Amino acid sequence: MPSLSFSKWSPSGNTTLLFPAEAVPVAAQADVAGQALQCQVLGGEQAGFHDLKARRLRMSGGEFCVNATRALGALLASGEPAVARELDMDGRPVTPAARDEYQYDVQVSGWQTPVHLRVRGRMPVWQVAADLILPNCPVQQVAPGAVLVRLPGIAHLLLDASHPFPDDYLAASSLLRQEFSLDTLPACGIIWWRQVQQQLEMMPVVHVRDAGTTFLENACGSGSLALGLRHCPAGEQRRLAIRQPGGLLDVHVDRRATEARATVDGPVQLVAQGRLWLPDKNR
Template sequence: MIYNIVLANPANNITIIVLDCIDKENYSDIANRILKNSKFGAEQVGFVKKPIMDGKLRLEMMGGEFCGNALRSFGMMVAKNNEIEKGVVTVEISGSDKSLNVEVDNINKSAKAEVPLPKEIEYVRIDELLEFPVVMFDGIYHAIVEGIEANEENFSYIKNSIMKRYNIEALGIMFFDRERYFITPVVYVRDTDTTVFENSCGSGTIATALYLSDGCTDSVFKCSINQPGGVIDSEIYKSEGRVTKLVIGGKVELSEVIKIEI
């Protein structure tokens, strides 16, 4: 089969956007075949669909998860297709029960987006030494882990403990180095049974920023989180100690439409 795709590059978190109309039951098979194509070095796959709310278009990720980098990339693509150089577009994405605004600058190749607030932040202890916060978004949970090496063994140990506790579509573990303000994002998607050591992670960035903003009560907490593929900026808005708004932003590059056969 031949498919039409756009290759998105938000901080090297390579995201394939499939433009053809694909039935949901085929997402996993097609996504896995695309991810195995080393030509692209893709870390995730999303499928364009008709909107079901009030967005211009909808993007459904391969496992029904939420993804902040894919959201920014998709907003930029929609803006480009509608010949919007600078402005705001409203789109939909899996893992969010409302449409979301993406502020696009196609001239300078950047996009920022407001992301949904987490349902909860819960501290989890999985052994005598290891306790960490889990930031619970619809569509994906993120654990922020300090002082632990980012490797497959540690990831599997933490992932298996968390997945036994929660019924979730996707889990990210952000291995955080506070001295460098650096995360190594590792993301597991249940439906495709894929684990990726990602170059960057948008929702993982904002989860880490939330963790770092503890103690900030009535202001905007801004930080830039370094990761293997680049930098993602974040903004945490708080009022009376409550989080009221979350924003991530940074560079995004898009390819023209590419035809692939898989």
């Protein structure tokens, strides 16, 4: 029965499993992720495979994921040496507000340019911001109340309040993926969103093709970015705090310059780490 080490993270509630890439061939990663994400095994909403030395992350379906990338930043910071702190006579830090801060440039599947991560905090809770250089990301109204945003590695169909969240979201998301030809993509999200008293709220359902998973996620970083692009016209900037089932994600989109940029920021918590044993399919 093969085993591999893992860590489980909660970036704003979007539970993420991370495994060392050298332990699982790329061709087997989607299958391993599909098994590990089952609730009777480790559970979670998505999985990725990391090379910490190269600072590289590949999601199980080769898709792009902001929250898993932010979790990678926390994983990198967890391996940093502890910072010595000056204490007062009572053993309290002289500067109690001070926090460890780290910065990393990482590569993630689906995204062509490095993602800059700013990590603040310490074990087991960090605040991690992902700074992105945006390529051309088409924002297209495809039906009344429906906008399709195509990001590298994932696309999101944004449905406003004229489309109530369905009782059977799995069936509804499947039909919508077929209607808008999204099933051929590595990953896609159906985002039901609304504005309540100047607060944006969203419910993300995300499908990863190769892993064969569809989850109502507690948070979606790329979906939040897509919603930010939906609300930020060319030549302008917007700062949005977007509420999702797991809490808030802060999104800043700046499209004033030729090279548009965006930041997605929020908490990341370590949930568990250890070893996973999976059935040996050759037996």
